[in-house]
Amino acid sequence: MKTLFDKIWDAHIVTEVKDGPTQLYIDRHYCHEVTSPQAFAGLRSRGLKVFRPKQTILTADHNIPTMDQDKPIRDEVSRFQVDTLTNNAREFGLTYYGLGNPKNGIVHVIGPENGYTLPGMTIVCGDSHTSTHGAFGAIAFGIGTSEVEMVLASQCILQTRPKTMRITFRGKLNEGVTAKDMALYMISQLTTGGATGYFVEYAGEAVENLSMEGRMTLCNLSIEMGARGGMVAPDETTFAYLNGREFAPQGEKWDEAVAYWKTLKSDEDAVFDKEVVFDASQIKPMITYGTNPGMAMPIDGTIPAPEGNDAASINSFEKALNYMGFKPGEKLEGKAVDYVFLGSCTNGRIEDFRMFANYVKGKKKADNITAWLVPGSWQVRKQIEAEGLDKILKEAGFELRQPGCSACLAMNDDKIPAGKYAVSTSNRNFEGRQGPGARTILASPLVAAAAAVTGRITDPTH
Amino acid sequence: MEKFQTLTSTYVPLPIENVDTDQIIPARFLKATTREGFGNYLFADWRYDKAGNPNPDFVLNNPTYSGQILVAGKNFGSGSSREHAAWALAGYGFRVIVSSFFADIFKNNALNNGILPIVVSEDFLNDLFECVNKNPKATITVNLEGQILTNNENGRTESFEINAYKKECLLKGLDDIDFLLSNKDKIEAYEKNRIFHY
Numbered sequence: 136m137k138t139l140f141d142k143i144w145d146a147h148i149v150t151e152v153k154d155g156p157t158q159l160y161i162d163r164h165y166c167h168e169v170t171s172p173q174a175f176a177g178l179r180s181r182g183l184k185v186f187r188p189k190q191t192i193l194t195a196d197h198n199i200p201t202m203d204q205d206k207p208i209r210d211e212v213s214r215f216q217v218d219t220l221t222n223n224a225r226e227f228g229l230t231y232y233g234l235g236n237p238k239n240g241i242v243h244v245i246g247p248e249n250g251y252t253l254p255g256m257t258i259v260c261g262d263s264h265t266s267t268h269g270a271f272g273a274i275a276f277g278i279g280t281s282e283v284e285m286v287l288a289s290q291c292i293l294q295t296r297p298k299t300m301r302i303t304f305r306g307k308l309n310e311g312v313t314a315k316d317m318a319l320y321m322i323s324q325l326t327t328g329g330a331t332g333y334f335v336e337y338a339g340e341a342v343e344n345l346s347m348e349g350r351m352t353l354c355n356l357s358i359e360m361g362a363r364g365g366m367v368a369p370d371e372t373t374f375a376y377l378n379g380r381e382f383a384p385q386g387e388k389w390d391e392a393v394a395y396w397k398t399l400k401s402d403e404d405a406v407f408d409k410e411v412v413f414d415a416s417q418i419k420p421m422i423t424y425g426t427n428p429g430m431a432m433p434i435d436g437t438i439p440a441p442e443g444n445d446a447a448s449i450n451s452f453e454k455a456l457n458y459m460g461f462k463p464g465e466k467l468e469g470k471a472v473d474y475v476f477l478g479s480c481t482n483g484r485i486e487d488f489r490m491f492a493n494y495v496k497g498k499k500k501a502d503n504i505t506a507w508l509v510p511g512s513w514q515v516r517k518q519i520e521a522e523g524l525d526k527i528l529k530e531a532g533f534e535l536r537q538p539g540c541s542a543c544l545a546m547n548d549d550k551i552p553a554g555k556y557a558v559s560t561s562n563r564n565f566e567g568r569q570g571p572g573a574r575t576i577l578a579s580p581l582v583a584a585a586a587a588v589t590g591r592i593t594d595p596t597h
Numbered sequence: 598m599e600k601f602q603t604l605t606s607t608y609v610p611l612p613i614e615n616v617d618t619d620q621i622i623p624a625r626f627l628k629a630t631t632r633e634g635f636g637n638y639l640f641a642d643w644r645y646d647k648a649g650n651p652n653p654d655f656v657l658n659n660p661t662y663s664g665q666i667l668v669a670g671k672n673f674g675s676g677s678s679r680e681h682a683a684w685a686l687a688g689y690g691f692r693v694i695v696s697s698f699f700a701d702i703f704k705n706n707a708l709n710n711g712i713l714p715i716v717v718s719e720d721f722l723n724d725l726f727e728c729v730n731k732n733p734k735a736t737i738t739v740n741l742e743g744q745i746l747t748n749n750e751n752g753r754t755e756s757f758e759i760n761a762y763k764k765e766c767l768l769k770g771l772d773d774i775d776f777l778l779s780n781k782d783k784i785e786a787y788e789k790n791r792i793f794h795y
Binding site: 146149150152153154155156158160162169170172173176177181183186197198210212213215216219255261262263265277278279280281282284285288289290291293295297327328331332358359361363395427445446447448450451454544545546553563565566567568571572 | 617678762773787
């Protein structure tokens, strides 16, 4: 009678606070340089050590350059923040994949690729896209810095149990439609706050058919409709991905783990607080037209008129379109753009680069496009080279940068200039997200590839 | 953490929906390693023009409105988990945020920094916007113990939800770490039966 979520949550309850939250045990804690320094400072001022140092993994990703990583970071404040992480790792005795480490990369890319993220775990990080790890059948969610400090101090967190929602994608995706399009479609239907208060399980044929990379993209974007997290029940695809990864269990322990992981699925008679069903075959390549990921439409669609009749809704809608320089009733297909960004914890994995390279093979980058191709980790970049994708990209006029969060949040120098349009495979089209005044159009790696070679918003399935 | 009991204050209206944490504090201001100083950058891209001069159209630059309470459109605090958003709001001087809907992570971050996020009905919210539009010196009273919000302009009240544990923390100025550390024996007992040993 239990959902997958219930099974994992219940297995991690340390105690319940009377009339309050659950004290939940955390198996894996990831940290990066931006949301952790104040937490470590808090520990220091309380005279505490990290309670279970082996369960916390650190990486530098948000605030690092994507060129010349072998040289000191030029921006003094950024360098200080990264150095602070390095020093905290040393002082508190934590595993750290800093700049120059072959395992360095975006936290939500390196966790899974090294086998740190496993089915059945509770996983947190001071980063809202921690929902990514739910692709493995884990309860994974983003937390604030005070909560980072709680986990460092006690390996526990206090959380109110969320409601459960199942989103089922029936049927098959059409050719050229990806996990990113599923996610943007779903958010456009449910709105940017439509899953707030819920933890989502994704199910159905189209989800089962996704690779682990695709499932990570889908779960990653759960937060963009307000959900605490999203998850997919582990199956043979999950086990095949994990088998042999460095920190995944090996040998006898592997067999034992797989036997347990096979029990991690919602019971047939499990009841969810909310059920949503979509027909995967109806989904087209998607793009956003506004300033939140819920403002998305099919690539050949027309920007709608504002919904609702209260002043705040209409104001917010108009403010978004003004910022983007768009009007209701306008079509975006064929519109010229300036930048293409391939990367981020949403779409910075090997499969994303395969998709992009496969599309641009034998074609040329459009002259009006500046393209930033940023692998999610050094291991992704190595794999790109091993598969010869770098040569295909080079022949088509593209260059690979070094890994990091890059233009997804533009904390480093990778900023889209004010007023310019960027087709981005990242996760947020908020005002100023990719740089002050930058105008972001979220899309899949295929739509990004098509824009990169035509210089315009182009349907990759045509 | 500072204690919170009751508060009567004028309020600042922000009738915009889906105010995400990238607007509350843009990413380029997240490079600091302490919790201080973020109030100066609260709503930076709305508050200042490109040259860094105050934008007279933005409400925080309008001397007509002031107070320790921010009243905002629905789905406030969506997006990034950055607690810097709560630090910026607290640093600026806000102690209460009123909206008809909050994003989950922001809500926790606010509570962990002594900021009280209060959910009211759409109707009550729109009434607050109308009242402050007519009288910028309109006030709200927040009674945490009784969980009641009063629009002093017309005497309308609405009760609000907060879990008993968090309420106690705010009233007494306690934080979660004190609580968690007092449960160390329970954590160690849990670990003996833990599934994961890798």
